[in-house]
Amino acid sequence: MTVTIARQGEIAVVTVDNPPVNALSAALRQGLWDAADTLDADASVAAVVLVCAGRTFIAGADVTEFGKPPVPPHLPDLVARIEGAQKPWTAAIHGSALGGGLEVALGCRFRVAVPDASLGLPEVSLGIVPGAGGTVRTPRVVGVPAAVDLVTSGRPMRAAKAAEAGLVDAVIQGDLLEGAVTFARQALTRPLPEPASSRPVAAPEAEFWAEQEKAVAKVAKGAAAPLRALACLRKAAEAGFAEAMAFERETFLELRGSDQAAALRHVFFAERAAPRPAALRDVEPLPLRRAAVIGGGTMGAGIAAALRDAGLPVVLVERDDEAVARGMANLRGIFDGAVRRGKLTEAQAAARLAGVAGTTDYAALADADLVIEAVFEEIGVKRAVFEQLARACGPDAVLATNTSYLDPRAIAEGLPNPGRFIGLHFFSPANVMKLLEIVPVPETSDRTLATGFALARALKKIPVRAGICEGFIGNRILKRYRAAAEALVRKGVPIAEIDAAMRGHGFAMGPFEAQDLGGLDIAFLQREGARAAGQDVAETLGDILVRVGRKGQKTGGGWYDYAPGERKPQPSASVAELLAREIAPGAAMSRDQIAQALVAEMAAEGQAILDEGIAQAPADIDLVEIHGYGFPRWRGGPMFATGIRG
Numbered sequence: 244m245t246v247t248i249a250r251q252g253e254i255a256v257v258t259v260d261n262p263p264v265n266a267l268s269a270a271l272r273q274g275l276w277d278a279a280d281t282l283d284a285d286a287s288v289a290a291v292v293l294v295c296a297g298r299t300f301i302a303g304a305d306v307t308e309f310g311k312p313p314v315p316p317h318l319p320d321l322v323a324r325i326e327g328a329q330k331p332w333t334a335a336i337h338g339s340a341l342g343g344g345l346e347v348a349l350g351c352r353f354r355v356a357v358p359d360a361s362l363g364l365p366e367v368s369l370g371i372v373p374g375a376g377g378t379v380r381t382p383r384v385v386g387v388p389a390a391v392d393l394v395t396s397g398r399p400m401r402a403a404k405a406a407e408a409g410l411v412d413a414v415i416q417g418d419l420l421e422g423a424v425t426f427a428r429q430a431l432t433r434p435l436p437e438p439a440s441s442r443p444v445a446a447p448e449a450e451f452w453a454e455q456e457k458a459v460a461k462v463a464k465g466a467a468a469p470l471r472a473l474a475c476l477r478k479a480a481e482a483g484f485a486e487a488m489a490f491e492r493e494t495f496l497e498l499r500g501s502d503q504a505a506a507l508r509h510v511f512f513a514e515r516a517a518p519r520p521a522a523l524r525d526v527e528p529l530p531l532r533r534a535a536v537i538g539g540g541t542m543g544a545g546i547a548a549a550l551r552d553a554g555l556p557v558v559l560v561e562r563d564d565e566a567v568a569r570g571m572a573n574l575r576g577i578f579d580g581a582v583r584r585g586k587l588t589e590a591q592a593a594a595r596l597a598g599v600a601g602t603t604d605y606a607a608l609a610d611a612d613l614v615i616e617a618v619f620e621e622i623g624v625k626r627a628v629f630e631q632l633a634r635a636c637g638p639d640a641v642l643a644t645n646t647s648y649l650d651p652r653a654i655a656e657g658l659p660n661p662g663r664f665i666g667l668h669f670f671s672p673a674n675v676m677k678l679l680e681i682v683p684v685p686e687t688s689d690r691t692l693a694t695g696f697a698l699a700r701a702l703k704k705i706p707v708r709a710g711i712c713e714g715f716i717g718n719r720i721l722k723r724y725r726a727a728a729e730a731l732v733r734k735g736v737p738i739a740e741i742d743a744a745m746r747g748h749g750f751a752m753g754p755f756e757a758q759d760l761g762g763l764d765i766a767f768l769q770r771e772g773a774r775a776a777g778q779d780v781a782e783t784l785g786d787i788l789v790r791v792g793r794k795g796q797k798t799g800g801g802w803y804d805y806a807p808g809e810r811k812p813q814p815s816a817s818v819a820e821l822l823a824r825e826i827a828p829g830a831a832m833s834r835d836q837i838a839q840a841l842v843a844e845m846a847a848e849g850q851a852i853l854d855e856g857i858a859q860a861p862a863d864i865d866l867v868e869i870h871g872y873g874f875p876r877w878r879g880g881p882m883f884a885t886g887i888r889g
């Protein structure tokens with residue numbers, strides 16, 4: 244049974260049980276409708292509490308039904324039915340009340356929630372707007388500014404903040420159902436508030452909307468839904484309830500069939516499938532209780548911070564005492580930054596740092612379950628580290644390398660018990676970036692592989708399995724992308740025009756400004772290494788710049804010039820002069836053509852990666868690009884965007 248009714252005196256308790264997340268399937272909508280009818284007809288019922296079984300309140304519409312013809316009762320009608328019920332309903336919220344789930348709760352006369360519940364309207368992240376009154380009732384309950392934030396960002400709110408905003412009427416400490424029944428009973432002794440649809444809404448001035456439009460567009464970077472959601476909110480503030488509902492519905496139906504919504508649904512399901520590969524379903528990962536990181540530089544400190552954020556105690560090994568101090572300072576810098584941004588309290592930051600033991604002594608690794616190596620990108624240094632790890636660690640501890648370009652097989656060579664070895668490729672900053680490439684060597688055991696995926700879940704990262712090749716999935720595509728962008732420069736397309744085209748396409752940055760930020764020297768040194776090893780690596784335009792010291796922002800210039808202390812790229816006359824001989828005059832390409840051409844190159848490399856078995860599915864490549872390289876999520880990734888699916 245999806246919906247059941249129980250009684251606590253004059254209070255009826257409606258329980259929804261539709262695992263895994265109580266999504267609003269047709270059966271659930273019908274069940275709630277029938278419950279409303281039954282309870283309206285029952286004179287002995289004075290009020291109703293709506294509560295959910297399992298891990299969460301109603302998490303929203305059933306996303307798997309989106310492609311199918313809608314089946315009645317439709318959600319907006321159900322919400323109106325609950326709102327129009329003769330007895331007041333109280334939504335009792337735990338877990339997440341998202342999308343249609345929050346809309347059902349807004350149809351209830353009251354909402355109560357446990358402290359760690361979260362409430363939100365994430366529809367814009369699926370390329371749509373709320374479709375059951377979310378944009379119309381929310382501003383009537385919390386006011387327009389708070390509604391703008393909820394609806395256009397898609398970010399959920401915690402119960403305490405929701406209570407401040409007026410979205411939640413009471414935060415329940417202790418047992419939710421008991422608290423909700425008590426609340427509903429007490430509410431009967433006071434005059435009932437108006438239902439959300441009948442409440443007035445204060446309409447802001449035109450200026451407010453103009454400002455919001457600017458702010459929302461800036462963050463959306465080409466995604467359509469946030470601006471359309473803002474238009475719905477404006478309608479809700481300026482027109483009557485019925486007209487605003489009709490406008491929301493029309494917008495919802497139009498967006499639901501859009502390319503952007505299809506792309507975002509693709510990403511939604513890809514992200515949920517990624518952490519649980521079918522091949523590992525029956526494999527038990529190693530329990531992770533204690534972790535260690537070797538190297539406390541950019542990556543090592545970031546990885547250690549990510550492990551601490553997940554609650555694991557960490558040992559950080561560096562080569563000497565000074566380096567230990569630097570590594571610990573790097574970590575302190577990360578946690579201090581989190582305090583400045585309001586993500587951690589001082590006390591939390593101190594506790595995170597206190598959970599890291601910096602040392603030069605490998606003996607401290609004896610009881611680590613997982614060790615991640617992030618030392619210099621030099622095969623000799625890495626092999627020496629793994630020799631020490633083999634001696635210091637337990638025989639089952641998972642030993643991982645964060646190498647970007649070295650062959651993990653060469654790093655693992657000679658390692659006793661190599662089934663425990665694996666590549667775990669993090670992205671910088673490692674405590675922020677969501678992507679984790681998981682790179683098994685032929686000897687890697689299923690258990691070690693499963694532990695890599697379990698680690699990703701613990702760190703709330705998106706894991707993607709990659710095979711061994713230079714650059715794995717992400718950096719290999721990046722190389723092709725950069726080469727293709729350079730090829731356009733050689734044809735005479737201006738550098739700034741290429742960057743503007745990619746930004747216009749929805750990327751956070753273009754390929755050249757991104758190199759200036761990260762530094763041109765890393766890729767240069769790698770090419771030089773390959774040349775020294777006798778490989779035939781053609782001279783790139785980037786090489787020409789690095790050879791005269793233009794390594795990017797850190798040297799005051801790379802592909803662009805930078806005024807001292809500024810980050811704004813200025814087209815550079817010196818670069819034009821340096822590259823003059825390499826550049827053919829004036830190919831004319833529109834920004835659209837530039838972006839299409841470069842995305843097609845990424846997809847072509849992605850196809851090669853699939854053909855070679857380096858990636859398992861096109862969706863994995865899409866996840867790599869979206870979560871590691873700033874590919875616009877609403878385009879679904881390079882494979883989806885170019886029609887390579889499945």
Ligand code: T1G
Pocket residue numbers: 263264266298299302303304305306307318339341342343344346365366369371372373374375377515516
């Ligand atoms: N529909 C169908 N299946 C869903 C689902 C949904 N809305 N949400 C999750 N699942 C599946 C998911 O694929 C996975 O399946 C399992 O549930 C557990 O999910 C009209 C139009 C609630 C915070 O966007 O944010 O309402 O892999 O691993 O970490 O205005 O799920 O087990 O087979 O993510 O505990 C708006 C999306 C819809 C909510 C729980 N709602 N879900 O997190 O579990 S649009 C959302 C979540 C809408 C109305 C509009 C999370 C969660 P499987 P999980 P979790």
Ligand code: NAD
Pocket residue numbers: 537538539540541542543560561562566570616617618619620621624628645646647648668669670671
């Ligand atoms: P880094 O130079 O910032 O840090 C390397 C650290 O390793 C230094 O603190 C150094 O003291 C320490 N170290 C060197 N030899 C050691 C030893 N024998 N024992 C213990 N510590 C030792 O470098 P990084 O950018 O953090 O890169 C580390 C690894 O991560 C490299 O393999 C790199 O390819 C990879 N990686 C880097 C990035 C990135 O964006 N920087 C991204 C992904 C992966």
